Every structure is written in C-alpha cells, then in structure tokens.
Amino acid sequence: MSNATATAKKKGGFLAGTANYLDERVGVAGILKEFGRKVFPDHWSFMLGEVALYSFLVLLLSGTFLTFWFQPSMVPVIYEGSYAPLKGAEMSIAYASTLDISFEIRGGLLFRQVHHWSALLFVAAAGLHMLRVFFTGAFRKPREINWVVGFVLFVLGMAGGFTGYSLPDDLLSGNGLRIIDGMIKGIPYIGAYTSSLLFGGEFPGEAIVARLYSLHIMIVPALILVFVAVHLFMVVIHKHTHYAGPGKRDDNVVGYPLMPVYVAKAGGFFFIVFGVIMLIAATFTINPIWAYGAYDPSPVSAGTQPDWYIGWLDGALRLAPTHLEFMIGDFTLSMNILIPLVVGVLFLVVVALYPFIEAWVTGDKREHHVLDRPRNTPVRTGIGAAGVTFYAVLWAGASTDLIATHFQVSLNHVLTSMQILLIVGPIAAYMITKRACLSLMRKDREIALHGRETGRVVRLPHGEYIEVHEPMDEYELYKLVGYKAYQPMLARPNAKGVITLRSRIRAVLSRFYFEDRVVPPTKGEIEAAHDHGKELH
Amino acid sequence: MSDKSKSLAKAEDAEHDYSAGLAVIAPDAVKDPGMEPHRVRMTDKSEAHEKRAARQVAALFLFSIVSSAFALYAYFAFPIVEGSNASLRDNTLLLGLGAALGMLAIGIGAVHWAKTLMPDAEVSEARHQTRGSEETRARAIEIIDLANKESGFSRRKLIRRSLYGALAFFPLPGLIVFADLGPNPGDSLRHTMWKKGTRLTRDPDGKPIKASDVTIGSVFHVIPEGLAELEHHKLEEKAKAAVLLVRVDPSILKESAERKDWSYDGIVAYSKICTHVGCPVALYEQQTHHLLCPCHQSTFDLTDACKVLFGPASRPLPQLPIAVDAEGYLVAQDDFNEPVGPSFWERSVNE
Numbered sequence: 079m080s081n082a083t084a085t086a087k088k089k090g091g092f093l094a095g096t097a098n099y100l101d102e103r104v105g106v107a108g109i110l111k112e113f114g115r116k117v118f119p120d121h122w123s124f125m126l127g128e129v130a131l132y133s134f135l136v137l138l139l140s141g142t143f144l145t146f147w148f149q150p151s152m153v154p155v156i157y158e159g160s161y162a163p164l165k166g167a168e169m170s171i172a173y174a175s176t177l178d179i180s181f182e183i184r185g186g187l188l189f190r191q192v193h194h195w196s197a198l199l200f201v202a203a204a205g206l207h208m209l210r211v212f213f214t215g216a217f218r219k220p221r222e223i224n225w226v227v228g229f230v231l232f233v234l235g236m237a238g239g240f241t242g243y244s245l246p247d248d249l250l251s252g253n254g255l256r257i258i259d260g261m262i263k264g265i266p267y268i269g270a271y272t273s274s275l276l277f278g279g280e281f282p283g284e285a286i287v288a289r290l291y292s293l294h295i296m297i298v299p300a301l302i303l304v305f306v307a308v309h310l311f312m313v314v315i316h317k318h319t320h321y322a323g324p325g326k327r328d329d330n331v332v333g334y335p336l337m338p339v340y341v342a343k344a345g346g347f348f349f350i351v352f353g354v355i356m357l358i359a360a361t362f363t364i365n366p367i368w369a370y371g372a373y374d375p376s377p378v379s380a381g382t383q384p385d386w387y388i389g390w391l392d393g394a395l396r397l398a399p400t401h402l403e404f405m406i407g408d409f410t411l412s413m414n415i416l417i418p419l420v421v422g423v424l425f426l427v428v429v430a431l432y433p434f435i436e437a438w439v440t441g442d443k444r445e446h447h448v449l450d451r452p453r454n455t456p457v458r459t460g461i462g463a464a465g466v467t468f469y470a471v472l473w474a475g476a477s478t479d480l481i482a483t484h485f486q487v488s489l490n491h492v493l494t495s496m497q498i499l500l501i502v503g504p505i506a507a508y509m510i511t512k513r514a515c516l517s518l519m520r521k522d523r524e525i526a527l528h529g530r531e532t533g534r535v536v537r538l539p540h541g542e543y544i545e546v547h548e549p550m551d552e553y554e555l556y557k558l559v560g561y562k563a564y565q566p567m568l569a570r571p572n573a574k575g576v577i578t579l580r581s582r583i584r585a586v587l588s589r590f591y592f593e594d595r596v597v598p599p600t601k602g603e604i605e606a607a608h609d610h611g612k613e614l615h
Numbered sequence: 616m617s618d619k620s621k622s623l624a625k626a627e628d629a630e631h632d633y634s635a636g637l638a639v640i641a642p643d644a645v646k647d648p649g650m651e652p653h654r655v656r657m658t659d660k661s662e663a664h665e666k667r668a669a670r671q672v673a674a675l676f677l678f679s680i681v682s683s684a685f686a687l688y689a690y691f692a693f694p695i696v697e698g699s700n701a702s703l704r705d706n707t708l709l710l711g712l713g714a715a716l717g718m719l720a721i722g723i724g725a726v727h728w729a730k731t732l733m734p735d736a737e738v739s740e741a742r743h744q745t746r747g748s749e750e751t752r753a754r755a756i757e758i759i760d761l762a763n764k765e766s767g768f769s770r771r772k773l774i775r776r777s778l779y780g781a782l783a784f785f786p787l788p789g790l791i792v793f794a795d796l797g798p799n800p801g802d803s804l805r806h807t808m809w810k811k812g813t814r815l816t817r818d819p820d821g822k823p824i825k826a827s828d829v830t831i832g833s834v835f836h837v838i839p840e841g842l843a844e845l846e847h848h849k850l851e852e853k854a855k856a857a858v859l860l861v862r863v864d865p866s867i868l869k870e871s872a873e874r875k876d877w878s879y880d881g882i883v884a885y886s887k888i889c890t891h892v893g894c895p896v897a898l899y900e901q902q903t904h905h906l907l908c909p910c911h912q913s914t915f916d917l918t919d920a921c922k923v924l925f926g927p928a929s930r931p932l933p934q935l936p937i938a939v940d941a942e943g944y945l946v947a948q949d950d951f952n953e954p955v956g957p958s959f960w961e962r963s964v965n966e
Binding site: 120160186256257271274278279280285305315328334343347350356361374375382385396399403414437503552554 | 640648695703708715716722726745777800849852888894896898912928961
C-alpha cells in the first residue's frame with residue numbers, strides 16, 4: 079500500500095501524468111487557471127436556463143437512439159407488427175416504424191416518451207427562463223444581443239418540436255400538417271405554390287416526412303447547438319448577473335466558484351433533470367400514436383390538440399372572427415389566416431426588440447449586472463404581465479372546445495369571451511400589475527423609513543398608544559432601497575432649437591414608463607424618519 | 616519595462632463614463648453595506664453532522680448503483696410479449712424507474728455534497744466593462760486601418776463593387792435548385808376524382824351506397840368509386856374528394872334555384888374538407904343539422920347550403936351535385952364547381 083503510494087508520488091501519478099500530457103498539447107492549465115474558479119451567482123431562478131440546456135442534451139441523446147429505428151418514409155405498407163388492433167391496416171413506413179419502436183424494441187416506448195417529454199420541457203424551461211430574464215431586467219446592456227440569441231433559441235425550440243411532432247405520420251400530427259398546409263395556402267400570391275414546394279406536390283404527398291426529418295435531426299439541432307454555444311459564450315464574456323442585495327454591485331460578481339461547487343451543483347443538476355424526465359416518461363404516457371391510427375385525410379378525432387408550445391398559434395387561428403375573407407378582383411385574400419399569422423409574428427418581433435426599446439427610452443448607457451426586483455420596475459413588469467396574458471389567452475384559445483365540454487358551457491360563448499379577453503386581458507393585467515408593483519414599492523419605502531411593524535403596542539407616559547417599529551439592519555435595509563429610479567424627461571429643443579419628433583416620442587414613452595414612480599428613500603430621509611420616531615418615545 | 620506596465624494598468628483602470636440617461640443619481644443614497652456576514656452551517660461546526668452528511672452522499676451514490684443495476688435486470692426480466700399491453704407497461708415502467716432513480720440519486724447526491732460539505736461562503740470577483748480599454752480599441756482600429764491600406768479595400772472601388780456584385784449573385788444557383796421541391800400546382804387544386812356518374816362509396820371500404828340505404832338522420836363518410844383501389848396518390852385524391860352525405864327531411868332544406876336538383880330526396884353531399892385550413896369537417900349534429908370542424912370549430916349549416924354560422928371559416932362547404940343511377944345507387948352529377956378545401960389566392964380565377 080505505502081509502496082504503491084510512494085511510486086505514484088515519485089512518478090507524479092497517473093492523473094498528474096495525464097494533466098501534464100494535456101497541458102503540453104492543449105494548454106489545459108491555462109484554461110483551468112482562467113475558468114476553474116470563475117464565480118457564479120446562486121439563485122433558483124438561474125436554473126431555468128440550465129433545465130432548458132439539459133433537456134436539450136436529453137433530446138440529443140434520446141433522439142439519436144430513436145433514429146436507429148425510425149424510417150422517415152411515407153411509402154404505404156401493410157402493418158404486420160405486434161400491435162393487434164392495427165394488424166393488416168395500410169399505413170406509411172414512418173408510422174409503422176414508430177409503432178415498431180413502441181411495441182417491439184425494449185425501452186423503445188420509454189425513449190420515445192423521454193424524447194417527447196423533454197421536448198415539452200425544453201420549450202417550457204426556455205420560455206420560463208426568458209420570463210425570468212425579462213422580469214429582472216437581465217436583458218439590459220450589455221446583454222441585449224444575448225436576449226435576441228435566446229429568443230432565436232426559443233423559436234428554434236418550437237420549430238424543432240413541430241418538425242418532430244409530425245414525423246410519426248399519425249392521424250393527429252397529420253391533421254397538424256393539414257393546418258400548416260391550409261395556412262400556407264392562405265398566404266397571398268405565393269400560397270398554393272409554396273405549399274406545393276413544401277409537400278412536393280399536392281397535400282399530403284410522399285415527401286413531407288423525409289423533409290421534416292432532415293430539418294428535425296440535422297438543421298434545427300445544428301442551429302440550436304450553434305446558438306447555445308453563442309449564448310453561453312456571451313454568458314462567459316459578461317459573467318452572470320446577480321440579484322440585488324448587499325455586496326452585489328455592477329462591478330463585481332458574487333457567488334460560488336465553478337470548481338468544485340458549481341461542477342457538483344450543475345453537474346448534479348443535469349442528472350436530476352434527466353432523472354425527472356426519465357421518471358415522467360416511465361410513468362406517464364405521451365402521444366399514444368397507436369390510439370390515433372395512421373394519417374388519413376378523412377377522419378379526425380374530436381378535441382384535437384397540438385403540443386403545448388404550438389397552442390398559442392392554433393388559438394390565434396381559432397379566435398379569428400367569421401367572414402374575414404375578402405376578394406380583390408378575382409383574387410382571394412384570406413384575412414382569417416393572415417391576421418393570426420401577422421399577430422403572431424408581430425408579438426414575436428416585439429419580444430425580440432423589447433430590450434432596444436427600453437434602452438432607448440431610458441437613455442441609460444451604463445452596464446447593468448445587478449438584477450432588478452420586478453416590483454421596482456412597475457411598467458416593465460406590467461408590460462410583461464400583459465404579454466404573458468396575451469400569450470395565455472391565445473394559448474387557452476386552442477382549447478375552446480375542451481373548455482366548453484368540460485365546464486358544460488356554450489362553445490360560442492367561450493370563443494366570444496376569449497376574443498374579448500384577448501383585448502381586455504392584457505390591458506387589465508398591465509394596470510393591475512403596475513399598481514401592485516407601485517404599492518409594494520410604497521410598502522418597502524414605508525418599512526425602510528419606519529422599520530418593521532412588531533405588533534407590540536405600548537402606552538406612553540402621557541397616555542398615547544403607539545406601535546413599536548423595529549428598525550431594520552443595514553443589509554435588510556439595502557435590499558429594500560438599493561435600486562435606482564428613473565424620471566421622465568421633457569422634450570427639449572436640440573442645438574438648432576427644434577423639438578424633433580424623435581424627442582417628442584421619447585418624452586411620451588418616458589412619461590409612460592416613469593411618470594408613476596416611487597423613489598427609494600435617501601439616507602437623510604431615513605435618519606429624519608428615525609429621529610421623528612425617537613421623539614415619540 | 617516598469618513604465619509600460621504602469622501605463623497599461625492605468626488604461627485598464629480608466630473606466631469609460633457612460634451616460635446614466637434618465638436615471639436619478641441621489642447624492643445621499645443609502646450606501647451598500649457590503650456582503651452579509653457568512654452564516655455557519657451545522658456541518659461546519661459539528662463533526663457528527665458532517666459525517667452524517669458524508670454518509671448520506673455516499674448512500675445516495677450506492678443507491679444509484681443499485682437502481683441502474685435494477686434497470687439492467689428489468690430489461691431482461693420484463694421483456695415485451697406480443698399482444699400483452701401489461702408487458703409493455705412493465706418494461707417501460709421498470710426500466711425507466713431504474714434508470715430514473717439511478718440518475719436522480721447521482722444528482723441529489725452531488726447537490727447534497729455541494730450544499731453540505733463544500734464551502735458555502737460566497738466570494739466576490741471583480742467584473743470589468745465589456746468594452747475594451749482605450750488602448751485595445753486604438754489598436755483594433757489601427758489593425759483595421761492597416762488591413763484597409765494594405766488591401767486597398769476603400770481605395771479600389773472597382774474591386775470592391777464587383778466583389779459585392781459577385782457575392783450577391785453566387786447564392787442564386789444554390790437557391791434555384793430548390794425550385795424542384797414541388798411542381799407548380801397548376802389547376803390540380805381545382806379538380807377532384809368526382810366526375811359525372813361516379814358512384815358515391817363508403818369510406819374506407821369503397822362499397823357503393825344506395826339511396827334507399829340512407830335513412831333520415833344518418834351520416835355517411837363518402838369517397839368516390841375507385842379511390843380505395845388507387846395505387847398512387849390515394850391520400851392526395853382523398854384529401855380533396857372526401858364527402859359527407861346526410862339525409863334530412865326535404866322540407867327543411869333551403870335550396871337556391873340553381874341547386875334545386877343537386878340533392879336527391881333530402882340527401883345532400885358536401886365536401887368534408889374545411890374551407891378554413893382543411894381539417895375534415897367530421898362532426899354532424901343531428902338535432903340542429905350543423906356540421907362542426909373539430910380543429911377550429913367552424914360550424915356550417917347543412918340545411919342552408921353549408922353556410923358558415925360560427926368560427927374562423929369564411930366560405931360555405933362546396934356541394935357535390937348528386938343523382939341516382941338506374942340501379943338505385945347514388946352518383947355524382949359532376950365534379951365540384953369550385954376548388955375544395957382551404958382558400959388560396961387564385962382560387963376564384965377562371966382559367
């Protein structure tokens with residue numbers, strides 16, 4: 079035993095030898111010196127992006143497994159596999175091979191379910207991560223471009239999901255493709271031709287599954303990998319943001335070192351994410367394609383639903399009012415298709431551009447590495463709530479029929495309510511959220527000035543009753559008041575003495591953002607309030 | 616040497632002053648008190664706690680080995696037996712549970728290790744502005760100027776512009792090759808398999824339908840005769856030719872003069888392909904005679920030329936004119952007189 083240790087020490091051991099070998103060839107020592115003790119801030123909400131990243135890795139692993147059996151061909155065959163109810167039925171090779179993965183390969187169904195659940199989780203985690211970034215203002219300078227990169231990843235996630243969803247060529251996904259075909263045909267002038275290009279002729283054709291397959295297993299994942307690499311590279315460049323609090327400044331980063339703490343935490347978290355997905359996949363069925371049957375343009379099942387992340391687009395289609403189709407001369411303009419398409423695209427464009435809009439309004443060119451508490455930016459938080467509500471109504475719109483049948487209400491009323499809610503909901507959400515934020519800020523200000531209520535009521539010698547307020551310690555106090563307020567600007571004439579339109583718009587927007595505001599109390603104010611409190615004693 | 620490093624350090628230290636925009640800079644804002652004092656954990660002050668945590672971590676890792684081994688066992692011990700759903704369920708469940716617990720235990724163990732046994736005092740690291748130092752920026756500009764001067768990129772206009780032109784044109788061959796992805800649809804969207812005299816047959820078996828078989832209130836899912844036997848393009852034809860056949864009391868049909876003879880004794884046939892985005896309008900409500908598309912809930916009035924009552928669709932479902940042949944079977948009088956399915960730009964253009 080001691081002998082072995084001695085020899086290992088003499089030679090430097092296997093590990094040291096490997097390290098030396100690698101350093102002399104790829105310079106690992108320099109890499110470790112640079113990144114080994116890099117500090118990462120700690121907060122549960124920072125794990126949302128990690129969940130997205132890890133579920134993408136699970137997608138790559140489980141997807142690769144599936145490609146070993148899946149055959150992306152729409153050539154019709156007679157099913158001879160082991161799922162009895164479909165024996166002898168005519169179906170595409172794609173559908174038959176998906177059945178085979180489910181019924182013939184041990185663990186095949188498990189991995190199909192792992193793949194589908196992790197896709198659902200990937201888009202969900204990416205969406206929640208975006209919301210976290212939005213509501214904490216993490217998109218501010220210098221991270222505006224990384225916001226756009228993340229946005230592209232979210233859209234790519236939806237694209238990856240949809241292209242994969244359609245591959246088994248089952249009845250449900252086939253109807254999804256039919257809807258895509260109908261939407262494409264509705265695009266003015268190029269619609270019918272574009273549909274023919276996509277499907278290789280008339281719908282459904284025999285090309286679409288193979289085409290979606292190459293997009294799904296090559297183009298989309300390659301793009302996601304590239305954008306993930308850019309996304310993480312920029313995280314390294316900028317260093318991670320941290321939540322506001324004592325000791326957290328724009329010129330430092332407070333947290334735990336990468337090695338060993340984050341290697342253990344983040345590495346362990348990968349296993350937790352994979353484990354949870356595996357647990358769900360082992361216990362909950364997803365997309366039972368055998369129950370739907372092969373695609374056929376004639377039948378359809380009631381209560382058809384897309385995967386959750388496509389729901390908002392399907393909802394947009396459903397909420398379009400009747401009779402929106404117009405004729406321009408001999409040509410048909412399908413506004414019932416175009417309005418939902420344009421609304422969806424506009425919504426995405428506004429999401430992508432938001433950081434630039436806010437940066438222009440505030441004119442704040444400083445770097446921001448300390449996150450905002452959402453309450454301290456009432457208008458941004460209100461806008462976020464409005465966006466979430468808008469998305470949520472569209473999303474719920476994809477389930478009008480299920481809402482009607484589950485709650486035994488009229489389908490027509492559900493739809494009309496949704497249409498109204500789509501307009502009214504975001505406005506109400508904006509106003510309520512903004513007011514709630516302002517109230518929370520006032521409460522914080524109150525606590526900062528007068529301390530926390532203790533519930534202890536005492537009688538003073540002269541008979542007056544007061545409640546004793548407990549002053550906060552300096553760390554707690556800083557959490558409440560350590561934020562920066564903005565003020566609206568006035569449109570001012572420029573050097574030529576002209577008030578430009580640009581300046582006017584900015585003034586209006588800055589008033590919209592900062593007219594209602596609660597400024598943090600200053601040191602002087604807090605001391606004054608404190609003295610005032612003392613007098614009472 | 617020392618001079619140079621000094622000037623470098625100075626350039627690094629000089630932070631660029633950015634405009635604060637509309638931010639309010641309060642001169643006597645509450646000062647940052649610095650990081651909170653570290654709270655000591657039980658595992659830091661009690662050896663017993665530390666040992667217990669270490670045992671827990673190791674136990675989790677050992678449990679992971681057992682779980683993964685169980686997954687291997689389950690793979691062989693619970694094979695899929697043809698025709699047995701229970702065997703498929705057991706295979707999926709037990710293989711998955713073993714693998715899931717194997718991974719979860721590693722993950723929870725590693726995180727537990729980090730949280731209880733690794734240092735938990737937060738450390739602070741300096742952060743620098745993303746912008747390069749003045750010196751770096753000056754050098755970058757110098758490099759670009761030099762590259763420009765050496766290549767003559769700005770000076771040699773002809774080279775520069777011809778390069779732009781070449782770069783604009785070179786992708787075009789790469790784009791044009793995609794034109795063969797699909798043919799120009801031509802008039803394929805205007806015609807279906809229905810012709811004068813084509814028998815209406817049941818979907819999917821292709822058995823012809825006698826008018827006398829269609830009782831009041833019954834619904835038939837219909838395809839044209841010969842479709843079921845098609846060797847090629849069966850689904851493409853079906854996606855256009857699928858029809859829904861219903862018989863109602865003739866007195867409740869509101870038929871226009873030109874469509875008076877398109878129905879037969881209360882039997883009407885309408886395209887089953889929704890005029891919104893093409894889903895099959897497969898639900899018939901017997902009491903109200905409404906046809907409902909399950910995808911986006913467009914609702915059509917069967918008794919009134921399938922006009923849209925509700926939902927995002929804009930146009931009525933096209934009607935298939937039908938008659939009865941000498942043997943009593945239902946036949947088409949002709950093809951639909953308009954393109955079926957979703958709208959497209961040139962659908963109403965006459966050829």
